[in-house]
Amino acid sequence: MQISTAIAREQWYVAAYSSEVGEGLFARTVCGEPLVLYRTADGRAVALADRCVHRRFPLSQSNRVGDDIVCGYHGFTYDCSGACVAVPGQTRIPRTARVRAYPVVEQDTFVWVWIGDPERARMEDVPRAPWLAQDGWTTVCGMEPLAARHSLLLDNLMDLSHETYLHGGYIGTPEVASTPINTEADEDAGIVRVSRHMDDAACPPFYSESTGLSGRITRWQDIEFRPPCLYQLHSRVAPVGVLPEPDGTDLHAFHVEVVYALTPETENSTHDFWAVARDFALGDERVSSFLAENNRTVVLQDVACLNTLEQILQTDGAAYQELSINIDTGGLAARRMMARLVDAPAQATVVT
Amino acid sequence: MSGAVYQVHWTPGSDHLVGVCHCGAQHVADDPIDVWAWLLAHPAGHGDAAGDDERAPREPALTAAG
Numbered sequence: 327m328q329i330s331t332a333i334a335r336e337q338w339y340v341a342a343y344s345s346e347v348g349e350g351l352f353a354r355t356v357c358g359e360p361l362v363l364y365r366t367a368d369g370r371a372v373a374l375a376d377r378c379v380h381r382r383f384p385l386s387q388s389n390r391v392g393d394d395i396v397c398g399y400h401g402f403t404y405d406c407s408g409a410c411v412a413v414p415g416q417t418r419i420p421r422t423a424r425v426r427a428y429p430v431v432e433q434d435t436f437v438w439v440w441i442g443d444p445e446r447a448r449m450e451d452v453p454r455a456p457w458l459a460q461d462g463w464t465t466v467c468g469m470e471p472l473a474a475r476h477s478l479l480l481d482n483l484m485d486l487s488h489e490t491y492l493h494g495g496y497i498g499t500p501e502v503a504s505t506p507i508n509t510e511a512d513e514d515a516g517i518v519r520v521s522r523h524m525d526d527a528a529c530p531p532f533y534s535e536s537t538g539l540s541g542r543i544t545r546w547q548d549i550e551f552r553p554p555c556l557y558q559l560h561s562r563v564a565p566v567g568v569l570p571e572p573d574g575t576d577l578h579a580f581h582v583e584v585v586y587a588l589t590p591e592t593e594n595s596t597h598d599f600w601a602v603a604r605d606f607a608l609g610d611e612r613v614s615s616f617l618a619e620n621n622r623t624v625v626l627q628d629v630a631c632l633n634t635l636e637q638i639l640q641t642d643g644a645a646y647q648e649l650s651i652n653i654d655t656g657g658l659a660a661r662r663m664m665a666r667l668v669d670a671p672a673q674a675t676v677v678t
Numbered sequence: 679m680s681g682a683v684y685q686v687h688w689t690p691g692s693d694h695l696v697g698v699c700h701c702g703a704q705h706v707a708d709d710p711i712d713v714w715a716w717l718l719a720h721p722a723g724h725g726d727a728a729g730d731d732e733r734a735p736r737e738p739a740l741t742a743a744g
Contacts, residue, residue, distance in 0.1 A: 370710070461734040507687035513682035652695055655686050 329648070331475045331593040333357045334554045334667035336442035337450050340587035340599055344361070346434050347371045353386035355591050357441045361428065361478060362386040362462065366393045370408045373428040373439045379410070385425070428606060434653065435459045435601070436587060437468070448510045453556045457583040457603035464608045466618035467601035470625050474636035476554070476590045477661065479598060482628055483557050484520060484657040486547055492631060496624050501527035506652070511659040516642050518663060520549040520656035533563050534618050536613050537580045537606060542566045544579075549656065553663045559584040584621075594636060600625050684717045686710070699724055 330523060341356050342363055352363045352375055352487035360376035362385045376386050378397040388398035396403045396412065402423065403412035410423030429447040435456045440447035457463045472479060477645045482488065489498035490523075510519040524545040546562040564579035587599035602621050607613040650658060685698040697705045697713040703724035707713040716723060 336679070381720070506690050508688065509686040513684070524729045531729075650710055652688050652693065652710060655695065658710050658714055659684075659686075 329475070329477050329481070330665065330668070331477070332665075332668040333476070333590045333593060334444055334664060337667065338431070338438045338440055338447075338557045339553050339589045340436045340597075341373060341439040341589065342437045343469070343599070344371070344432055344437055347437055349385045349389065349390070351390055353384065354597070356439060356597075358644075359441060360384070361439065362395070363437065364390065364395075366406050370463050371430050371432050371437050372407075373430050374404065374406075374408050375426040375428075377425065378402050379423055379425060380413075383514075408594050426510045435465070436599075453552045455556065455558060455583070455585045455601075458601050459587060460603075462608070463583070463603045463605055464610070464614060465601055465603040466614050466621070466677065468622055468625070469600070470598045470622070470629050471591070472595060472596040472598045472629050472632060473594070474597050474629075474632040475639075476588055477664065477675070478632045478635055478639075479586075479588050479596050479628070480551070480557075480660055480664065481657045482632060483559075484518070484551060484660045485547065485653050486520075486522065486559075487547070487653045493624050495531065496620055496627075497532045499528040499530050499531050502547075503653075507656065507658055511663070516552075518549075518551045518552060518656055518659045520547075520551075522547045529551055532617070532624075533580070533582075533622075535616055536604070537563060539563065539580070541567065544568060549665075551656075551660050552668055553660065555587050555589055557586040557588060567650070579641070592604050594640070595672075598625060598629065602660075653675075684714075686713050688720075 330359050333355065340355050341354055341361060342352065345364050347363045348353060349365060354361055354363065358676045361373050362376040363371060363373050365371055374385065376384050377401065378385060380402050381395065383397055383399035385397060389396045393406045394403050401414045402410055404425055405411050407426035410419050413419055414518045417549065423486045430442050431438045431449050431452045435450055435458045438452050458465050479498055487503040490499065490500055490503035504520050505524045527545045529539050529543045544564050544566055548560040550558045561582040561584060562579050568578050583603040585601040589597040589599065591597055600621060602617050682700045685701060687696045689696060693708055695707050695710060695713045696739045697707060701720060701724060703731055704714065705716045707716065707733050
């Protein structure tokens with residue numbers, strides 16, 4: 327199976343953080359489709375095609391009048407459903423004067439858009455990341471542009487053994503790469519899970535500085551990837567030997583939910599949304615600043631690595647072979663689910 | 679097929695991967711290409727009970743990519 331550039335359509339993707347969408351006209355390309363996003367007077371997020379039907383001028387570089395957008399070139403005016411409601415110099419509005427409106431769901435601090443036939447969009451299919459906007463959690467987040475294909479970022483996130491080598495001194499310790507993983511492909515739910523439970527591991531600065539733990543730790547990494555966009559790492563750290571209670575309560579551990587949204591910008595570039603939610607040091611600005619700065623540094627280490635790989639893939643073309651070993655078991659499962667979405671859009675539950 | 683969950687366990691202290699099919703059959707492999715190929719081939723090569731088809735370990739597989 328290859329490091330594909332194919333984009334799965336008929337899917338929900340994160341287009342923006344809710345905080346990015348406001349009164350202004352905000353441009354972002356998702357899956358090769360230029361969008362303009364804004365918020366109506368009643369607070370609803372809207373996503374329209376960012377091209378006037380007349381001469382393709384970007385609506386994001388145009389003017390907003392009430393909830394309408396007036397094209398900055400010749401004044402074609404669109405309402406928030408994408409319908410053209412006025413054209414210059416004449417009363418007849420051409421029947422085809424409409425820009426595409428994208429189904430939108432705003433949830434868990436994300437603005438999700440449906441890339442595909444709007445008739446096939448099911449709001450209830452948008453996956454959840456509730457920690458990002460939930461009492462009892464404090465979240466830091468960001469987004470880094472990645473000049474590399476979606477599949478390279480996915481490969482990176484599904485195999486965390488790279489933390490030992492690429493992120494040493496931040497989140498990597500020797501135990502990450504040396505601990506075996508368990509992998510599960512849940513075909514009906516459309517989820518790939520990868521678990522790595524380290525019983526006795528060094529505590530990397532990311533966790534020692536934020537939690538105050540100073541000795542060896544029990545460190546669990548439980549990944550859930552919901553193709554094509556949402557990746558969640560359920561991270562649990564605690565002093566060595568401290569485990570959840572039999573009833574499932576886990577008051578003596580620190581929990582961090584690391585959430586990524588992997589949204590293709592084009593076939594060869596990706597929006598790398600990242601968020602870190604924690605259930606400790608709530609509201610502590612020092613801890614928030616530390617985690618935000620450190621996680622961004624880690625993400626930028628990945629970005630530099632993957633940008634390099636993208637260039638190499640484009641230069642080398644198909645004339646190479648890759649080698650997969652045990653650490654790649656989850657990445658290969660994720661690739662397979664992605665390939666199935668590309669081949670059979672919106673049928674994530676079909677099993678071969 | 680409904681309820682299909684495939685699992686792959688990396689046996690601690692070894693290089694072995696144990697694939698567990700939704701039908702209960704198991705297969706030991708030494709690389710993930712092999713174990714996924716076996717799992718997804720269900721029911722081919724799965725026999726009628728767990729623990730069948732245990733093959734000799736191989737070198738990691740080279741796969742074409744592009």
